[in-house]
Amino acid sequence: MAFHCRMCGTCCMYLGDYIAIERQVGPFAFECESVSTGTPFRTRVDDDKREIFLDHAWLDEHPTACRFLRPRGEHILCTIHGTSPVQCRFYRCVVMRIFDPRGILVGKVTGTLALHSDNRDLRGIWEAALREIPEWSGDIESRLQKVLESHGYRVE
DSSP: OOOOOOOOOGGGTTOTTTEEEEEEEETTEEEEEETTTTEEEEEEOOGGGHHHHTOOHHHHHOTTSOTTEEEETTEEEETTGGGOOHHHHTOOOEEEEEEOTTSOEEEEEETTOOEEOOOHHHHHHHHHHHHHSOTTSTTHHHHHHHHHHHTTOEEO
């Protein structure tokens, strides 16, 4: 199943310290560093996102967000998606966190609807649910959530 980004911005809301803008080298071009790896990279704001990039009001309200994140309507977009660093291009978000009845985190689901868990019972329920719910069916995530909740799990 291919990864499908929901453009919610959650993945980048706390990355303000991970991508450092070293200097601006053009109106929409920057020399940056991936702080976690110390890797320098050059980036530029995507042509279709330049207008929203110029508005810094949202960043003032979200100081921990990546400096290149901006809202457009109901979506939160990466304005450098075309030239983003490797760490961003390979990131896959967590769309569900699954807790057992005691409130202990027992699994995570990525944007590909892949379950990451060592809990055998949870894996069995998940695999059975995926066999029953067609991949093409509408709102598969909420349907999976209902199945998990019917077995006593809490899903966020």
